[in-house]
Amino acid sequence: MNQLELELKTLVIESLGLEDITPDDIDREAHLFGDGLGLDSVDALELGLALQKRYGIVIDPETRNMREHFASIASLAAFVTAQRRD
Numbered sequence: 001m002n003q004l005e006l007e008l009k010t011l012v013i014e015s016l017g018l019e020d021i022t023p024d025d026i027d028r029e030a031h032l033f034g035d036g037l038g039l040d041s042v043d044a045l046e047l048g049l050a051l052q053k054r055y056g057i058v059i060d061p062e063t064r065n066m067r068e069h070f071a072s073i074a075s076l077a078a079f080v081t082a083q084r085r086d
Contacts, residue, residue, distance in 0.1 A: 008073050028074045032073070051080065070077070
């Protein structure tokens with residue numbers, strides 16, 4: 001697991017108050033919403049705010065493919081990496 005993915009897993013757990021899981025419990029390819037980790041739209045907003053604060057990125061809800069970017073830890077890591085380069 002790379003450092004950014006570990007940071008993102010920890011951020012998800014801490015920002016959403018998921019007390020009963022550890023970073024090792026989150027598969028990098030597993031869905032974060034619905035049938036995966038079970039996050040919902042409120043969690044998406046909180047996670048988005050935490051990402052903006054932690055990484056200094058701007059998340060525009062009108063961005064194309066935003067659902068795809070937030071689909072898994074792996075896709076989220078790719079999104080954060082791309083945003084930090086801009």
